[in-house]
Amino acid sequence: MAGSREEKCENLNQSETLLEETFYVLSKKKSVFRVKLSKLGLCLINESEELIKEQLISINDIIGCRCLRSKKQKNSCACQSLARTSSIKVVDEKSGDHDDEDISAYLYIYAYILQNNGSNIHRDRTIITLRFRSFDKYEDNYKEAQRWRTVIKKLLNGESIEKKNIFEFGAIIPLKEDRRLLFLLNPKSGAGRGRALFQKKVVPILQEAEVPYDLQITKYANYAREFMRTANVFQWTTVVAVGGDGILFEVLNGVFERPDWLEVLNRIVFAIIPSGSGNGLARTIAHQFSEPYHPHPTLAATLALVKRHVEPMDIVRVETRSKIMFSFLSAGWGLLSDIDIESESLRMLGGQRFTLWSLARLIGLRSYTGKVSYLPLDERQQQQLPKMSTKTSVDPANVDFPDEVLLETAEMRTRLGSWYSAASRRSAYFSMVGSVYQSTTGSNNEEDEENGTKTPLVYGPGSQVAALTAPVPDNWVCLEGQFVMVHASYQSHLGEDCLFAPRSKLNDGIIWLLIVHAKATRSQLLHFLLGLSTGAHATSKDASGSIELVPCLAFRIEPDVSEQGYITVDGEHVEYGPIQAEIFAGLSRILVP
Numbered sequence: 001m002a003g004s005r006e007e008k009c010e011n012l013n014q015s016e017t018l019l020e021e022t023f024y025v026l027s028k029k030k031s032v033f034r035v036k037l038s039k040l041g042l043c044l045i046n047e048s049e050e051l052i053k054e055q056l057i058s059i060n061d062i063i064g065c066r067c068l069r070s071k072k073q074k075n076s077c078a079c080q081s082l083a084r085t086s087s088i089k090v091v092d093e094k095s096g097d098h099d100d101e102d103i104s105a106y107l108y109i110y111a112y113i114l115q116n117n118g119s120n121i122h123r124d125r126t127i128i129t130l131r132f133r134s135f136d137k138y139e140d141n142y143k144e145a146q147r148w149r150t151v152i153k154k155l156l157n158g159e160s161i162e163k164k165n166i167f168e169f170g171a172i173i174p175l176k177e178d179r180r181l182l183f184l185l186n187p188k189s190g191a192g193r194g195r196a197l198f199q200k201k202v203v204p205i206l207q208e209a210e211v212p213y214d215l216q217i218t219k220y221a222n223y224a225r226e227f228m229r230t231a232n233v234f235q236w237t238t239v240v241a242v243g244g245d246g247i248l249f250e251v252l253n254g255v256f257e258r259p260d261w262l263e264v265l266n267r268i269v270f271a272i273i274p275s276g277s278g279n280g281l282a283r284t285i286a287h288q289f290s291e292p293y294h295p296h297p298t299l300a301a302t303l304a305l306v307k308r309h310v311e312p313m314d315i316v317r318v319e320t321r322s323k324i325m326f327s328f329l330s331a332g333w334g335l336l337s338d339i340d341i342e343s344e345s346l347r348m349l350g351g352q353r354f355t356l357w358s359l360a361r362l363i364g365l366r367s368y369t370g371k372v373s374y375l376p377l378d379e380r381q382q383q384q385l386p387k388m389s390t391k392t393s394v395d396p397a398n399v400d401f402p403d404e405v406l407l408e409t410a411e412m413r414t415r416l417g418s419w420y421s422a423a424s425r426r427s428a429y430f431s432m433v434g435s436v437y438q439s440t441t442g443s444n445n446e447e448d449e450e451n452g453t454k455t456p457l458v459y460g461p462g463s464q465v466a467a468l469t470a471p472v473p474d475n476w477v478c479l480e481g482q483f484v485m486v487h488a489s490y491q492s493h494l495g496e497d498c499l500f501a502p503r504s505k506l507n508d509g510i511i512w513l514l515i516v517h518a519k520a521t522r523s524q525l526l527h528f529l530l531g532l533s534t535g536a537h538a539t540s541k542d543a544s545g546s547i548e549l550v551p552c553l554a555f556r557i558e559p560d561v562s563e564q565g566y567i568t569v570d571g572e573h574v575e576y577g578p579i580q581a582e583i584f585a586g587l588s589r590i591l592v593p
C-alpha cells in the first residue's frame with residue numbers, strides 16, 4: 001500500500017542511504033546537489049545555499065526510470081558543443097542513433113508528485129535527470145547510471161535491498177519484468193474519446209514505467225466478454241478495461257463464462273481506465289485511496305497500473321429468471337436505473353447526461369409496485385461497520401519542483417573502487433525530449449466460434465442463499481408496496497459525482513441498499529438527489545422513513561411485471577422481473593494507486 005506522503009528528508013536519517021552522489025546544476029554555477037537514495041525515495045540536498053535545502057521525492061511518487069544516451073546530432077561539429085547542452089536529445093542505447101562523442105549516461109527518473117495547494121490537490125509530473133559523466137569511458141558512466149536504475153526499480157517493486165549487494169548492480173543484469181498488461185478499449189464509451197485518451201494519457205506513463213502491454217479495441221458490444229471467455233488470458237498478468245463501467249462488466253462476465261474462472265481470478269488482476277460517462281469504479285478507487293481524481297481522472301487510474309498495489313474487490317452474484325451474472329458496482333430498479341437507461345440518447349454529453357435526465361424524471365415522477373427483501377448484517381457485522389467520515393485526508397508535502405531537473409556529476413574521473421564518488425561541480429536545467437519505447441500491440445481477430453448464437457454457460461461461485469424461485473427465508477427483512485426506487489451499490493461511487501454509499505469499501509463484503517418508498521415527496525427526493533454528489537444523503541435523518549439506506553448481504557426485488565420499468569446491473573439493462581443478488585467478499589483483485 002502507498003505509505004505516508006508526509007515523509008521529509010529528515011526521515012532519511014532513520015532509513016539507510018543506499019546510494020549517494022554529488023551533482024551540479026549547469027545553469028547555476030554554484031548549485032551543488034547531494035542526491036541520496038533510500039527506500040523512502042530520492043532526497044535532493046541543495047548544499048550551495050547558506051541554508052541547506054532538502055527535498056524528498058517519495059518513492060510512492062516515482063513511477064519509473066530509464067537509462068538513456070545522448071542522440072547523434074545532425075551536422076554536429078566541435079563548435080556546437082556548448083550550445084548543445086541546453087537542447088540535448090536522448091535515445092535508448094540500442095537505437096543505434098546515439099552520439100559516440102558524449103560519454104555521459106543519463107538516468108531519467110519520472111515522478112508524479114502529490115501537491116496540496118489548499119483545496120486543489122493534484123499531481124505534478126517531474127523528470128529528474130541525473131547525468132553521469134565522471135568517468136572517461138561511457139561504459140563506466142553507464143554502469144553508475146544502471147546501478148541507480150536497478151536500485152530504484154527494485155524499490156518500486158517492493159524488493160528489499162542489501163547495501164552490500166549494490167556494487168553488483170552495475171553489471172548489466174537485465175531486470176525481470178514479470179508484468180504484461182492487456183487493454184480492452186471501448187472506442188464508443190463516453191463521448192467516444194477513449195482511443196485518443198489512451199494514446200495521449202496512458203501510453204506515455206506506461207513507457208516511462210517500462211510496462212509492456214497489448215491493446216485490443218472492441219469491435220462491437222460483448223466483444224470484450226467473448227474475448228475474455230475464449231482467449232488464452234494467462235499470457236497477461238493484468239486485464240485493463242478502458243471505457244465506462246460497462247466494459248469491465250463485460251470483462252468480468254467473460255471470465256465467469258470460463259470453467260477455469262477461479263484460476264483466472266487467482267492469476268489475473270483487473271484494472272480500469274475511466275473514459276465512460278459513469279466511471280463509478282474508477283472514482284471509488286481514487287476516493288478510497290485518497291488519490292486526486294479531478295481534473296485528470298485517467299492519471300489516477302494510470303498510476304495505479306504502473307504501481308503494484310493490488311486490493312481485493314467484492315463481486316456480487318446476480319440472478320434473474322433467465323440469467324446469472326456477476327457485478328462489481330450496482331444493481332437497481334426505479335428512478336436511478338430509469339435515468340441511466342433513458343439518458344443513453346444524451347451519451348455525447350458525457351457525465352452531464354445524468355444531471356439533465358434526473359431533473360426531467362423528477363418532474364414526471366413514477367413509482368413501481370413490488371416486494372423488496374434483504375438479508376441484514378448480523379449484530380457483529382453491524383458493530384464493525386465503519387463510521388461516517390468526512391473526506392479521507394490527503395496531506396502531501398508541497399514540494400516545489402520544476403517540470404524537469406538536470407543534475408550532473410563532474411566530468412572525467414578515474415573509476416573508483418567503490419560505488420560512490422567524489423564531488424564535482426557543474427549544473428543545468430534543460431528540456432527532456434524522450435525516446436519512444438514501442439510496446440507491442442497485438443490484435444486478435446479471431447471470430448467467436450459460437451458467433452452469438454448459443455448462450456454461453458455461466459460458472460463462478462454457487463449461490464449460498466435460497467434460490468430466486470424459493471420463498472424468502474425467515475431471517476430476511478421483507479417490504480411490500482410502492483417504491484420510487486430500490487438501488488444497491490457495493491462501491492462508494494456510482495458515478496464520478498455520485499457518492500452513493502460513503503461508508504462502502506472495495507472489499508467489505510457489504511451491499512448498501514437504498515430504498516425510496518413512494519410516500520417520499522418531490523422535495524425530499526430533490527434534497528436526496530442533490531445530496532448524492534457529496535454523500536450528504538447518507539447522513540441526513542429522514543424521520544418519515546420514506547428513504548432508507550441499509551447495509552445487507554443479499555437482496556431480492558420482485559417487481560409487479562404487469563407494469564413497465566427498468567432494472568439495471570452495473571448500468572446495463574437486464575430483463576424486468578424478479579432479481580436476487582448476494583455478495584462474495586474479495587472474490588476479484590483490482591489495481592489501486
Ligand SMILES: Nc1ncnc2c1ncn2[C@@H]1O[C@H](COP(=O)(O)OP(=O)(O)OP(=O)(O)O)[C@@H](O)[C@H]1O
Nearest residue numbers: 189190218219220243244245246247276277278279
Ligand atoms: N465497439 C463497440 N461498439 C459498440 N458498443 C460497444 C463497443 N464496445 C463495447 N460496447 C458496449 O458499450 C456499452 C457501454 O460501454 P461503457 O460502459 O464502456 O461506456 P459508457 O456507457 O459510456 O460508460 P458507463 O457505463 O460508465 O456509463 C457496453 O454495454 C458495451 O457492451
